[in-house]
Amino acid sequence: MNAEIISIGNEILCGNIIDTNANYIIKKLKEINLTVQHISAVGDEEEELVAQLRQAFQRSRIIITTGGLGPTEDDITFQSIAKAFGLKLVKYPEAEEHLIKTLTNISIAIAPSNLKQTFLPEGSHCILNPYGTAPALILEKEGRVVAALPGVPLEMKHLLPEQIIPFLQKKFPNLKQRESKIIRTSGLGESVLNDKIKTFILSHQDLNIGIYATPEDIQIQLNALADTTAEAKTMLDEATKQLKGLLGDYIFGYDQDSLEGVIGDMLREKGLTLAVAESCTGGMLGEMITAVPGSSDYFKGGIISYSGEIKEKLLEVPAILLREFGEVSEPVARAMAEGVRKKCNSSLGIGITGIAGPAGGSPEKPVGLVYIALADDKQTLIQKYQLQRERQIIRLRAARRALNMLRLYLIN
Amino acid sequence: MNAEIISIGNEILCGNIIDTNANYIIKKLKEINLTVQHISAVGDEEEELVAQLRQAFQRSRIIITTGGLGPTEDDITFQSIAKAFGLKLVKYPEAEEHLIKTLTNISIAIAPSNLKQTFLPEGSHCILNPYGTAPALILEKEGRVVAALPGVPLEMKHLLPEQIIPFLQKKFPNLKQRESKIIRTSGLGESVLNDKIKTFILSHQDLNIGIYATPEDIQIQLNALADTTAEAKTMLDEATKQLKGLLGDYIFGYDQDSLEGVIGDMLREKGLTLAVAESCTGGMLGEMITAVPGSSDYFKGGIISYSGEIKEKLLEVPAILLREFGEVSEPVARAMAEGVRKKCNSSLGIGITGIAGPAGGSPEKPVGLVYIALADDKQTLIQKYQLQRERQIIRLRAARRALNMLRLYLIN
Numbered sequence: 102m103n104a105e106i107i108s109i110g111n112e113i114l115c116g117n118i119i120d121t122n123a124n125y126i127i128k129k130l131k132e133i134n135l136t137v138q139h140i141s142a143v144g145d146e147e148e149e150l151v152a153q154l155r156q157a158f159q160r161s162r163i164i165i166t167t168g169g170l171g172p173t174e175d176d177i178t179f180q181s182i183a184k185a186f187g188l189k190l191v192k193y194p195e196a197e198e199h200l201i202k203t204l205t206n207i208s209i210a211i212a213p214s215n216l217k218q219t220f221l222p223e224g225s226h227c228i229l230n231p232y233g234t235a236p237a238l239i240l241e242k243e244g245r246v247v248a249a250l251p252g253v254p255l256e257m258k259h260l261l262p263e264q265i266i267p268f269l270q271k272k273f274p275n276l277k278q279r280e281s282k283i284i285r286t287s288g289l290g291e292s293v294l295n296d297k298i299k300t301f302i303l304s305h306q307d308l309n310i311g312i313y314a315t316p317e318d319i320q321i322q323l324n325a326l327a328d329t330t331a332e333a334k335t336m337l338d339e340a341t342k343q344l345k346g347l348l349g350d351y352i353f354g355y356d357q358d359s360l361e362g363v364i365g366d367m368l369r370e371k372g373l374t375l376a377v378a379e380s381c382t383g384g385m386l387g388e389m390i391t392a393v394p395g396s397s398d399y400f401k402g403g404i405i406s407y408s409g410e411i412k413e414k415l416l417e418v419p420a421i422l423l424r425e426f427g428e429v430s431e432p433v434a435r436a437m438a439e440g441v442r443k444k445c446n447s448s449l450g451i452g453i454t455g456i457a458g459p460a461g462g463s464p465e466k467p468v469g470l471v472y473i474a475l476a477d478d479k480q481t482l483i484q485k486y487q488l489q490r491e492r493q494i495i496r497l498r499a500a501r502r503a504l505n506m507l508r509l510y511l512i513n
Numbered sequence: 514m515n516a517e518i519i520s521i522g523n524e525i526l527c528g529n530i531i532d533t534n535a536n537y538i539i540k541k542l543k544e545i546n547l548t549v550q551h552i553s554a555v556g557d558e559e560e561e562l563v564a565q566l567r568q569a570f571q572r573s574r575i576i577i578t579t580g581g582l583g584p585t586e587d588d589i590t591f592q593s594i595a596k597a598f599g600l601k602l603v604k605y606p607e608a609e610e611h612l613i614k615t616l617t618n619i620s621i622a623i624a625p626s627n628l629k630q631t632f633l634p635e636g637s638h639c640i641l642n643p644y645g646t647a648p649a650l651i652l653e654k655e656g657r658v659v660a661a662l663p664g665v666p667l668e669m670k671h672l673l674p675e676q677i678i679p680f681l682q683k684k685f686p687n688l689k690q691r692e693s694k695i696i697r698t699s700g701l702g703e704s705v706l707n708d709k710i711k712t713f714i715l716s717h718q719d720l721n722i723g724i725y726a727t728p729e730d731i732q733i734q735l736n737a738l739a740d741t742t743a744e745a746k747t748m749l750d751e752a753t754k755q756l757k758g759l760l761g762d763y764i765f766g767y768d769q770d771s772l773e774g775v776i777g778d779m780l781r782e783k784g785l786t787l788a789v790a791e792s793c794t795g796g797m798l799g800e801m802i803t804a805v806p807g808s809s810d811y812f813k814g815g816i817i818s819y820s821g822e823i824k825e826k827l828l829e830v831p832a833i834l835l836r837e838f839g840e841v842s843e844p845v846a847r848a849m850a851e852g853v854r855k856k857c858n859s860s861l862g863i864g865i866t867g868i869a870g871p872a873g874g875s876p877e878k879p880v881g882l883v884y885i886a887l888a889d890d891k892q893t894l895i896q897k898y899q900l901q902r903e904r905q906i907i908r909l910r911a912a913r914r915a916l917n918m919l920r921l922y923l924i925n
Contacts, residue, residue, distance in 0.1 A: 115543070386796065
């Protein structure tokens, strides 16, 4: 029971936009245990789209397209579906009524090109679109389902869960039950992680297991397929326990947990507050922490001490430390963490100072050198890192290391 | 002369990541006048990938794959290419040398699984990868070129322009000349922009023109195809002049310009310095400004005043203003901008205060309400916005509005 996605639009092939619709559709289909085996992007070219639709029809049970439903010449989805499957285009009166009503409501004249949107391949279910003018469609043919959705993300993100998903659930009631779990880790490199769980992977042929590295974390994704949801969940729980035994505190959360969310919960639970002093990360750490709703419960704020002057003036880092050891040094990181803690009257303070590059490095202090300090009321912990690669990656990694350092501190 | 991209990896089909590599490759190929006709995403399944490679070979001259070059069992690109085209896998000694050297340099033990990365399909050009351990490859066969690149964006973004593009240029010297230009605008909504340049678009049938909205800006992309580069460039220059006449200061830059980069250049040029006081954006504005290399020339730093306490303590916002008008108000935004300017001793100060949501809104002050203040030595300007949608979108838009407000101030 495999599904395939066809994203239609020159803007993707020209590189003007990145296709985020496919990702959303995949996640929604996963919730009803449907897996996507293929994603294709094609341009606004009838011949190409017809070929792609026919190929999809050969190999997939469910075909979902996005895009190409608008009123312009570029919009060719309905006519391509008609051509691919040998159907006539016929007028759907409900589509025309809806179009006239929608455009009249917002006082826009109906252009002749709009009427194109009211002709659908014969035999389709017309799905009226309250979020735009273009109707979507569902076509059933020889056991397959073809669903054509708008490319506008907002419209698609309503119509898919509101119309398409319920239709698929009714049509295919006996899907094997799939459950997934994501195990999220921080602090281990990808290959070391892989080696640590190699034996685990080999002894779990019944699960589909993947390791995925993102800048935020390294995820282990577990997929279990069974006859009932309960069975699938039991397989996952068992596997998760084993991984917890193998990886311990390298695991910071599961599924939609984020490092900053997990940290936030712990801070809130322990009644602790946090302030940050950022140099090379320039505000990135604060931005990550405050992306979590409710972070005002534990996050006081901080100081972006991008220059030595601000480190001295606002964080009260002693000038002598700056002179003797330089802005990027252990003593200065320490003073930043302790300074911001004092200034913001918080339980904990974090200080990050480093060389993001590309300029500013030297043999003694190369680009990528970062010190992270974490101060509480008793002591200040320091970590030193030599990070690699480019400015944004170095800044991103420094901020993530700081979060993980805080997490491990809160655990222990 | 068409190209096609195959993105390999379960993480895409599982919805864990969005494929941004394809978009980058498209843009780079465009620069050498190659267009992409197909993008496909396949999982880490040898059978699927072999089928996709064979199909690509039928319809495309240039095939670029990303992903699947790592050391784990999931990584099947080389073996799939070998199988698809009937080639043996042979050891490449230079790949092995490079692997050993790279891992030794960062003191990581060589795992047996790493050695998999040293076997390539016979007859490939082995492209050593200074940014990682996995080599890339170029395979020439029956007039086609297959290039297999790492999926890690950083590695791919080096190897493509440094190795693959020059190879393609040498191999295919007689392509029609295509030139593109991106006009970047800020401050106008997409439909208003579209209306403003509708006539321009209609009178330029010779150019391929698209309007693309991202959270950062709204771009107008112009593509000109001509027999010589000079002709294509002339067409673009002429069109750009016309657009400048129509849009004026809504245009902030071209091609790879960024709002923060353009602002940075102006600040540096005028010898001005900047500090920021951020509440709801939590450090995001500082992070954007400091993403630009060399921003230490003009950016002093700032204060993340996430709580009222910090606004009062560190920014010296008078308690009476906080009490009478609330944290999210014009007087407080003003005091934040003026306070951070004074505290950081900078030419300019920006203050942002707002309700990012989802909680915290009220009928008088709904979620999305944001005040942005810009203070210099003579006066303080204020803008009030009612932004829509979600927390991260509201924060992002607030930060972009602040940057644009600063830009327009610097222009006038």
